[in-house]
Amino acid sequence: MAKVFPEALLLIGRVIGPHGVRGLLKIESYARSEVSLLTAGRIFLRQSLGEISECEILSAIPHKGGVLIRVEGLDSRDQAESYRGAEILIPKAAVSREEDEYFWRELIGLRVYLETGRYLGTVKDILETAANDIYVVREGREEFLIPAIQDVVKTIDLEKGTMIIFEVEGLLDLNEV
DSSP, rough: OOOOOGGGGEEEEEEEEETTTTTTTEEEEEETTTHHHHOEEEEEOOOHHHHHHHEEEEEEEEEETEEEEEEOOOOOOHHHEEEEEEEOEEEGGGGGOOTTTOOOHTTTTTTTEEETEHHHEEEEEEOOOOSOOEEEEEETTTEEEEETTTTEEEEEEETTTTEEEOOOOOHHHTTOO
């Protein structure tokens, strides 16, 4: 196995436990679908002690709110049990994104400004809703809930660590605590 650098990997889920007696892993996936796992072809399982195992994915199917995966080399429940709680990582290069798509971890910590230059705070959390994500922006005791839509978010500059938003009428008033 080649040397793996953690910064080149993307956390995509965690192993909940074994499923059945033939080495299947039931996982909680952080990806939109199991296709991300299949596209990656290979995954890395990082156990609690930091040990990383590289595995080839043989299958991935949705199952009761999670995903069942079969990986090369796991053939029994006991072998699968040893990975309970392990993090599942894939190479970042295996994930295709649109130009304006970002990983949540890239957005957390961005400094948020109005287009006028007023500083609002930093992105502390992201809430997933049916319509769109919501950026939770905090500075001190102030908190703003910013919808992640094109009408509001003007630019995101990961290199500068900034997000510029349009001040839509009433947006900041609704967020006053």
